[in-house]
Amino acid sequence: SESIGLPPNSITSPEYSIQVGVKHFAAVFKKAGxxxxxxLQSYNYGGGxxxxxxxxxxKYTKALALEFSRFQALKLGWRSYGDPNYVDHVMRYLKGGGTVKPVNGAMEGYETVMNEALKYEGDPYQWAGSTPKTGFDCSGLVQWAxxxxxxxxxxxxxxxxxxxxKIAESEAVAGDLVFFTGTYKGKFITHVGIYVGEGRMYNSNDSGVQYSDLKKGYWRDHxxxxxRIKN
Known part of the structure; x- marks a missing residue:
């Protein structure tokens, strides 16, 4: 109801409420590119x-969601603003209750690895971090999971x-690792992610713990x- 300028709970018809909500979500989705x-977070916070x-x-990060919430609360004189964890609340349903479905041909133990790694999706990158308490850098997340x-x-x-x-890309299955160079000045290999199949990886990078595309762009270039982990 608020998305069309009405007070909260003004719409009493569930069907109409869904129609209005979907229309608003579509508009936000378009604006968010x-x-x-x-x-999702803008659906909760507003288009601002x-x-x-x-x-x-x-690019969305949990850190920005927290920063915006604090900024708006201070600006409006409220104790809090919105729900910085809104993305996590919604995405766990999309993921099927927070568990990973079996993937044909995946590495043995892949589901266990990803079920653990997904607990930290959206968390900020932490240089030298290797535990949930400290936060994770790329290799810290891999080692922990x-x-x-x-x-x-x-x-x-x-x-x-x-x-x-080392294996060819055509041989890679979910659960293998994928390595990169030149993402910062240092050793030859400077970044690592968990391959999840279909040209994507799950990793901790400067934008936070998230899925990333390997087919083109920054990660492809590096x-x-x-x-494959040796037995």
Whole structure:
């Protein structure tokens, strides 16, 4: 009801409420450029959040959601503003209750790895972070999640690269690792992610813990190889 300028709870018909809600969601989705997480948080906060994010890199992160909530609460003199966890609340239903469905051909233990890793989706990247308490950098998230499946990996992306068997992209299955170079000045391998299939990975990067596209763009340009954990 608020999306069409009416007071809260003005619409009493469930069917009409859904129609209005979907129409509003579609408009926000278009303004957000198809970014589902930015759309969801803006559906909760209002379209002003999209403008706020676009001035700060243009991509949704949990850190920006928290910053906007604090900013608006201070501006309006309220104790709180919106729900910074709105994306998490909605996405867990999309993921089927927060669990990963089996993937044909995936690495043994893949579901366990991803069920753990997905707990931290949307969290901010943390340099040198390796636990839920500290937050995660790229290799810290990989090491932590695979440990939950009984798989021991070294700490850094370079070391994890050395601990895997290099495979062609055409051979890669969900649960393999994918390695990158040149994402910052340092060692040869500077970033690692969990391959989830269909040209995507799950990783902790400067935009937070999230899924990323490997088919084109930044990550494609820096991709080195895929790696399979040695038995």
């Amino acid at each position: 198809g970014d589902v997480r930015l759309t 959040f999209i403008d706020f994010v676009k001035k700060r890199g243009g 695979y440990r939950k499946a009984g798989i021991s990996l070294p700490r850094t992306a370079q070391e994890q690269y050395g601990a895997t068997k 991709l080195v190889s895929f790696g």
